[in-house]
Each structure stands twice: as structure tokens, then as C-alpha cells.
Amino acid sequence: MLEYLFFLSSGLFLGWSLGANDASNIFGTAVGTKMLRFTTAAIIASIFLVLGAVLSGQNTAETLNTLGEVNTLAAAFTVSLSSALAVLMMLKSGISVSISQAIVGGIIGWNVYNHKPTDTETLTNICATWIFCPIISGVIAVGLYICVKKLLHHSKVHILWQDMAVRVGMILTTALGGFALGANNMANVVGVFIDSNVLSPLKLGNVYTLSSTQVLFLLGAIAACVGIFTYSQKAIKTVGKNVLSFSPTVAWIVILSQSLVLILFSSENLENFLISMNLPPLPAVPVSSTQAVIGAIVGIGLVKGGKGIKWSLILRVVSGWVATPVIAFILSFISLFFMENVFKQTIFIP
Amino acid sequence: MFNVKISLFARTRDLEHNIDSLHDKIIEMTMVFKEAVDIYLQEQRSEKYRQTSKKIKIIEHDSDTLRREIESKLYEQNLIPDLRGNILELVENLDRVINLFDEVAHKFYIERPKIPEEYHSKLKELVNQVADCAENMAIASRAFFRDLVTLRDYSKKVYLLEHQSDKTAAKLRNEVFDSDLDLAHKMQINNFIEEVADIADLAEDCIDALLIFAIKREI
Numbered sequence: 001m002l003e004y005l006f007f008l009s010s011g012l013f014l015g016w017s018l019g020a021n022d023a024s025n026i027f028g029t030a031v032g033t034k035m036l037r038f039t040t041a042a043i044i045a046s047i048f049l050v051l052g053a054v055l056s057g058q059n060t061a062e063t064l065n066t067l068g069e070v071n072t073l074a075a076a077f078t079v080s081l082s083s084a085l086a087v088l089m090m091l092k093s094g095i096s097v098s099i100s101q102a103i104v105g106g107i108i109g110w111n112v113y114n115h116k117p118t119d120t121e122t123l124t125n126i127c128a129t130w131i132f133c134p135i136i137s138g139v140i141a142v143g144l145y146i147c148v149k150k151l152l153h154h155s156k157v158h159i160l161w162q163d164m165a166v167r168v169g170m171i172l173t174t175a176l177g178g179f180a181l182g183a184n185n186m187a188n189v190v191g192v193f194i195d196s197n198v199l200s201p202l203k204l205g206n207v208y209t210l211s212s213t214q215v216l217f218l219l220g221a222i223a224a225c226v227g228i229f230t231y232s233q234k235a236i237k238t239v240g241k242n243v244l245s246f247s248p249t250v251a252w253i254v255i256l257s258q259s260l261v262l263i264l265f266s267s268e269n270l271e272n273f274l275i276s277m278n279l280p281p282l283p284a285v286p287v288s289s290t291q292a293v294i295g296a297i298v299g300i301g302l303v304k305g306g307k308g309i310k311w312s313l314i315l316r317v318v319s320g321w322v323a324t325p326v327i328a329f330i331l332s333f334i335s336l337f338f339m340e341n342v343f344k345q346t347i348f349i350p
Numbered sequence: 351m352f353n354v355k356i357s358l359f360a361r362t363r364d365l366e367h368n369i370d371s372l373h374d375k376i377i378e379m380t381m382v383f384k385e386a387v388d389i390y391l392q393e394q395r396s397e398k399y400r401q402t403s404k405k406i407k408i409i410e411h412d413s414d415t416l417r418r419e420i421e422s423k424l425y426e427q428n429l430i431p432d433l434r435g436n437i438l439e440l441v442e443n444l445d446r447v448i449n450l451f452d453e454v455a456h457k458f459y460i461e462r463p464k465i466p467e468e469y470h471s472k473l474k475e476l477v478n479q480v481a482d483c484a485e486n487m488a489i490a491s492r493a494f495f496r497d498l499v500t501l502r503d504y505s506k507k508v509y510l511l512e513h514q515s516d517k518t519a520a521k522l523r524n525e526v527f528d529s530d531l532d533l534a535h536k537m538q539i540n541n542f543i544e545e546v547a548d549i550a551d552l553a554e555d556c557i558d559a560l561l562i563f564a565i566k567r568e569i
Contacts, residue, residue: 156496
């Protein structure tokens with residue numbers, strides 16, 4: 001058990017990175033526009049992140065397992081640590097990045113090191129979501145923006161009541177965003193540890209029993225909460241204020257679009273429904289909340305004429321999306337070599 | 351007894367009421383000011399003028415109180431963080447217009463200028479234009495909080511009325527300086543004309559700032 005917890009520490013570190021990095025996407029704009037206090041937003045997001053991770057975090061884990069079933073504890077530790085370090089490196093340089101991309105880079109590193117073929121269909125699926133996620137988010141944001149603008153124009157509501165409505169909306173959306181992040185992204189954090197999980201189920205009184213996988217997701221979520229409170233303010237500065245100077249209403253639309261996209265890519269029910277309607281399904285894949293936010297911001301910025309968007313900063317963030325999986329891949333490959341040859345750990349069971 | 355005012359809804363409603371009341375005060379001021387000048391031109395500093403002048407003072411005092419309440423509520427309740435600075439500036443501009451009405455009315459009371467009858471109709475015309483200008487500014491400012499299209503409509507009217515008041519003031523000053531009055535008298539009347547016309551200028555400045563705030567307000 002102790003050995004498991006030691007190896008899980010890298011997963012928890014990645015969880016911390018998720019909280020530090022992605023929380024800014026959930027409520028960064030709300031805090032950046034001073035509509036919500038950081039502490040209020042952080043508490044709401046944390047509670048719902050834990051709920052999302054525990055109640056429906058496992059849907060997206062299957063996709064990552066198909067990409068590469070990291071089947072030893074030492075390998076899971078290494079892949080997770082490499083991804084976390086890649087995220088931290090990018091975060092230190094002030095670029096808000098994607099944990100999803102880091103973990104995918106890390107897993108492919110493990111596949112390549114072990115001469116194991118990567119499931120190209122899953123990889124294509126995942127890479128496609130990296131392109132579609134910001135696009136879908138942008139389309140949702142533009143739709144919401146046009147509707148809200150029309151509504152405000154016709155309703156003639158006093159500015160004070162608009163302010164209050166946006167605040168209430170932001171609180172609800174922060175909760176939704178927290179849940180969505182937990183549901184969609186927690187697989188990135190602890191997904192590679194599922195196969196080697198030795199944790200016991202946890203009884204919550206006589207009401208509910210958490211399965212061992214749910215306990216694993218709970219630990220990851222707690223680590224993410226620590227990340228939210230300890231480091232997310234730095235990333236908020238990038239997403240919340242710098243990319244596009246926008247009004248609180250637009251800020252709310254951005255976080256709502258992002259949350260909806262994350263929900264779309266986490267729901268197995270929706271996937272089954274789309275398949276039953278003969279429509280192209282949206283797979284339950286961990287997508288990047290950063291990409292969703294940037295997609296929404298760019299979408300709204302384009303509708304407004306494109307003048308307010310700071311393209312240089314967007315370019316920096318996008319370059320981070322390319323750099324993150326590559327760095328995670330390289331770190332994973334090198335660390336696996338050391339893990340196997342220096343620390344004499346088993347990193348692959350054929 | 352449970353104080354309902356602690357609820358966020360009640361506090362927001364209070365502030366909305368304060369902002370509306372401040373606009374009401376400007377509209378009230380324009381009416382009373384027109385009445386005051388009419389009375390002065392007919393009766394000079396009579397008891398009736400003194401009473402009207404007192405009404406103006408009360409409106410000015412009430413609007414000061416409203417301004418202070420709005421400012422403190424906006425900050426204490428941390429409302430509209432992105433536009434708070436603009437709204438404070440707007441409220442202060444509105445208060446400045448009210449103060450200027452009060453200053454001019456008070457000046458009539460203190461200096462008791464003798465305005466020859468041939469200038470009365472032009473001066474009344476000027477006062478009407480200036481009062482209308484300030485009234486339209488108040489309507490535009492009220493619209494800023496609810497309806498930006500109406501704001502633009504009334505802003506146009508303010509610009510038009512300010513232009514008309516400038517022309518009326520220039521004509522009146524020409525007539526005064528072309529007359530046989532002694533220079534000190536001419537200067538005194540000119541000074542009053544300038545001060546009345548300044549109210550329209552200030553209203554125009556308010557609208558300029560308001561239109562910039564409106565751009566920021568658009569989502």
C-alpha cells in the first residue's frame with residue numbers, strides 16, 4: 001500500500017498541476033473581471049470538481065487506456081511525473097497549457113519506449129478533439145454571445161440587475177465548470193493508475209460506498225483542489241485578463257461555453273444518443289479546458305471584429321499546445337529508460 | 351426585527367432607486383430654474399424669487415446626498431466592478447450640472463443684475479434651451495443604465511440644443527455690447543449670459559463622457 005501511495009505521488013502532483021493550471025479556465029475570467037472573489041470561486045470549483053471526478057470521472061479514462069494501457073505502477077508513476085513536469089515547465093513560463101496533451105505525450109512515450117504500437121484510431125480521435133474542442137467551444141460561445149446581446153438589447157434591464165444576473169450566472173457556471181473539469185480531466189491525472197490500483201473501497205456511512213477507482217479519483221481531485229488554492233492565481237493572470245479585455249458578461253459566456261464543451265466530451269449518454277441518431281458521436285475523451293477557453297475567446301473576439309484579440313499571446317498559448325505533448329513525450333521516454341535501467345523497476349508487463 | 355435591507359436584492363433595488371432619483375432631481379432642477387429666471391425677470395429679488403431660490407438649494411442639497419449614497423453603495427457592495435469608475439464619474443458630472451444651476455440662481459439673488467426689458471425674451475429663450483439641454487442629458491444618462499439606443503437618440507438632442515444655446519448666447523451678447531449701457535453693466539450681463547450658457551456646455555461634456563462609457567458597456 002505504501003509503495004502504491006509513493007508511486008501515486010506523481011499522479012497527485014499531476015492533479016496539483018491540473019488544479020493550478022485548469023482552474024484558471026473555470027473561473028479565471030470571473031476573478032479577472034472582479035465579479036467573484038478568488039476564494040469564493042476556488043471553494044465552489046473545488047467542491048464540484050471533487051463531485052465530478054468521483055461521480056463521472058471514469059468515462060474518459062477508458063479512452064486513455066485504449067491509447068496505452070500503462071500496466072505497471074512504476075511506469076504509471078514515470079508517465080505521470082513526466083506529464084506533470086511538462087505542465088509545470090510551461091506553467092512556469094506563464095503559458096496556460098493542457099494536461100490532456102501532456103498525458104497523451106507521456107503515454108505515447110511509454111508505447112514507443114516499449115516498442116508497443118500506439119492505437120492510431122484512438123490517437124486520431126484524441127488529436128481530432130484537440131482541433132474540434134476549441135472550434136465547438138468557439139461556435140457555442142458565438143451563439144451564446146449573439147443570444148445574450150439580443151436579449152439585453154430587447155429586455156432593457158437595468159445595469160445593476162444585469163450585474164447581479166451575471167454574478168449568479170458565474171457562480172452557477174463555476175460549479176458546472178468544476179464538475180465538468182472533474183468529470184472530463186481527472187482521468188488524465190489518475191487514469192494511468194487504474195490498472196495497478198490497490199486502494200480499498202470507502203464506505204461513506206450507510207449511504208454510499210465509493211469503489212476503489214472512485215477513491216483513486218477522489219485522491220486526484222483533492223490534489224487538484226490543493227493546486228487551485230496554491231497556484232492557480234498565476235495562470236488566471238494569463239487567461240483572465242491578458243488574452244482579450246472583455247466585459248463580465250462575455251467572461252461568463254466564455255466559462256459557460258468551456259464547461260459545456262467539457263460536458264459534451266465527458267458524457268457517454270450523449271455519445272450513445274448521437275450514435276442512435278446516426279450522427280457523428282462526440283467521444284468521451286479528456287479534452288483541454290484551456291483550448292476550450294481560447295476557442296471561446298477567439299470566437300467572440302472574431303464576432304466583435306477581431307480587434308480586441310491579442311494574437312501574439314494566443315500564438316504563445318497555441319505553441320504551448322504543440323510543445324507540451326512533445327516535451328512530455330521526451331521526458332517520459334528518458335525517464336522510463338532511467339526507471340528501468342538505473343532503478344531496476346518493471347515498466348512493462350507484456 | 352429582521353432587516354430585509356441586508357438582502358442583496360433590496361440593496362440593489364435601493365441603489366437603482368438612488369440613481370433614478372438623482373436623474374429626477376436634474377429634471378426637477380431644470381423646471382425650477384426656468385421658473386426662477388422668469389420670476390426674477392418680472393419681479394427681481396422678490397419674496398417669490400427667494401422661495402424659488404430656496405427650492406433650488408434644497409434640490410442641490412438632496413442631489414449631493416444622493417451622489418454620496420450612490421458612491422458609497424457602489425464601493426461598499428462591490429457592484430459593477432468593470433464600470434464602477436465610469437458610473438462614479440457620471441454621477442459626479444450630473445451633480446456638477448445641478449451645482450451650476452444653483453450657482454447661477456444664487457448669483458441672481460446676490461448680484462441682483464438689472465436686465466433691460468429688451469433682452470428678456472432672448473434671455474428666456476437661452477434659459478429654455480439650456481434647461482432643455484440639461485433635461486435631455488438627464489434622460490440620456492438614465493438611458494445609459496437601461497437602453498443604449500435611447501441614449502444615442504437623446505445625446506443627439508443635447509448636441510443640437512447646446513449648439514442652439516451657443517448661438518442664442520452669442521446674439522444676446524452682441525446686442526448687449528452694441529447697446530448704450532455702461533461698460534460695467536454690459537460686463538455684468540455678459541457674465542450672466544456666459545454662466546447660463548456654461549450649463550449647456552457642461553451637459554454636452556457629460557454626454558461626451560457618457561458615449562465613451564456606453565462603448566465600454568456594450569458586451
